[in-house]
Every structure is written in structure tokens, then in C-alpha cells.
Amino acid sequence: MSDTYLRFVPYDSHWYPDEPAAAAAIKVARELFPLAEHVAVELEEGLTFFDAGANTESIHCPFCGSDIEEWWGDAMDQGAASRFEDLSVTTPCCQKPTSLNDLRYIWPAAFGVCALTVVDPGVTSLASEQLRTIEQAMDSPLKAIWQHL
Incomplete structure (x- = not known):
């Protein structure tokens, strides 16, 4: 289930x-x-990275819209090595500074120290x-x- x-x-x-x-x-x-x-x-x-799980479709550059999912895996590994204390990254496509938190996640995802969580909310x-x-x-x-x- x-x-x-x-x-x-x-x-x-x-x-x-x-x-x-x-x-x-x-x-x-x-x-x-x-x-x-x-x-x-x-x-x-x-x-903590709060992701969309199976809903995740893709990850894009917030500047040019390029698909950066392949690069993102390595960026997440580097972030995890420092327990995500520094979310700063430089996009691989247009070489602009941003944050792992500011990438365009399709479906939305975010980093945070807290979340209000509703399990099986009964709505879609x-x-x-x-x-x-x-x-x-x-x-x-x-x-x-x-x-x-």
C-alpha cells in the first residue's frame, strides 16, 4: 500500500x-x-531534504530551465557530505550561483529543519x-x- x-x-x-x-x-x-x-x-x-518521492519528475536550472537532474545527483552527494550545512551550488548549464533549495523541482521539494506533515490527507x-x-x-x-x- x-x-x-x-x-x-x-x-x-x-x-x-x-x-x-x-x-x-x-x-x-x-x-x-x-x-x-x-x-x-x-x-x-x-x-533535511523533503522530496516528492515517486512524484518527482525532473529538476531544472532556476535561470535557464535546463534539465540538470544528472548533475544534481553529484551536487546532492557533495551537500550530504557536509550534512547540507552549505547548499550553495553553481549551475552546470549557465554557471550561475544558486542554492540546492532554489533549484526548480518538478514536483516541489525543499530543504528545511522542520515540516508540518499531514499523512494521507484524504485530498489530492x-x-x-x-x-x-x-x-x-x-x-x-x-x-x-x-x-x-
Whole structure:
């Protein structure tokens, strides 16, 4: 059986909510996704890559749009060697500095130290109003990541 994880990851990869904001975000997510199996704020010990799992289609340069998936594997290996303390990279196609977090992931992915996670949310899409409601509760702009395992 497969699972779907809807993760809300702050755009600032080092930001995490205080306890009241985390509790508020969990409450809102439970109201928005009443069929969910589990809702929690996960706090990681270091930067973690929250990917789309089987949903992942491709990875592109944020500047020129080139497919950089083949290069990305080596860039991730180098980042992992430093526990992702430095996400800085130079794109292989146009030689511009950027971050592993700022690459264009199809489906979205992000690095972060926390995520609001909704396991099997019972929906297959997210309305912009729902995202804004969770962002207000968590007090941070968030990237929605649909992970399929």
C-alpha cells in the first residue's frame, strides 16, 4: 500500500515555529484535512531534504530551465557530505550561483529543519486559501510538498 505525505516546509530552510505556532498549525491542518491519518510538526536535527518521492519528475536550472537532474545527483552527494550545512551550488548549464533549495523541482521539494506533515490527507490537491490559512497559523511562508511513497 502506498502513502501520501503533504508536507509544509518554510521557505527559510533554517526557520522553525515556536510551540504556539506549531500547535496552531496542527489544529488548522486537522480541521482542513479531517480524513488524515496523522498530523504533526516534525523538527529535524539538521537540514533535511523533503522530496516528492515517486512524484518527482525532473529538476531544472532556476535561470535557464535546463534539465540538470544528472548533475544534481553529484551536487546532492557533495551537500550530504557536509550534512547540507552549505547548499550553495553553481549551475552546470549557465554557471550561475544558486542554492540546492532554489533549484526548480518538478514536483516541489525543499530543504528545511522542520515540516508540518499531514499523512494521507484524504485530498489530492490544495487550494491557495488552505495554504494561506496554514501559513498564517505557522507564521511563515510555506512550500507545499506532495510526497508519494
